[in-house]
Amino acid sequence: MNTVVNTDTNSNDTSNGETSEGSIPTDVISLVVAPVVALPTTVLSNFIPYGEKLENFIGVEFKKWHQKMLFYLTTLNLKKFLNEDLPAIQEGENNRASLIALDVWKHSDFLCKNYILNGLDNTLYNVYCSKKSAKDLWESLERKYKTEDAGNKEVHSGKVLGLQNGRFKDGH
Incomplete structure (x- = not known):
């Protein structure tokens, strides 16, 4: 005092x-x-510290992994590469700034793609590592696993409701 x-x-x-x-x-x-x-002392159970790796996606619970990966890429400021194509340089345009911007974009897309690949199980990594960009990789994963998750939900819903081959188990 x-x-x-x-x-x-x-x-x-x-x-x-x-x-x-x-x-x-x-x-x-x-x-x-x-x-x-006093500062609030809130504990975040789903918080991913910088540098900590997500659980690898093994082919199930895609929606959960998808949301976590989107959050992770957002924190790294790489989410925009999931929707963007390679910027085109105008014909005859060879200015230094455009070439540098293209190199920066390619590097960031490379990082984004490899963060996603790093979040996949080794067997899935081998399947998807040949994708050319983060956008191609992301869209390919969504096509495969979003439709598969939707199909699993329908089968699961049917089991919960007691349906078997489109009919209730009691024959009605």
Whole structure:
């Protein structure tokens, strides 16, 4: 704690606590107290620390992996490469800025593609590693596993409802 003590030597009578006009009495000690602000201590169970790897996608629960991967790529500022094609340079355009921008795009697309590939199981990695861009890879995974997830939901829903070959198990 900080304390403020009067060190005014111009005071006429400091023995009884009286002071001259405008000075602080020497027998009064002022305390300066700063407010204490507590930061929230929220624990995020699904938070992925920087550099920590997601669980590898093994071919099941695509929707869950898809959402986690989208979040991960968003935090790395790479999500836009899932929708963008290679920028085209105009014919006859050889300015340095355009070539540098193209190189930066290619590098970022390479990173995005390999973050996705790194999130796949080894068997799936071998199937999808030949894709040319992050966009091609992402669209290929979505085509394969989104439709497969939809089919699994229909089969599961039928089991829950008691359907067998389009009919209820009791024959109706």
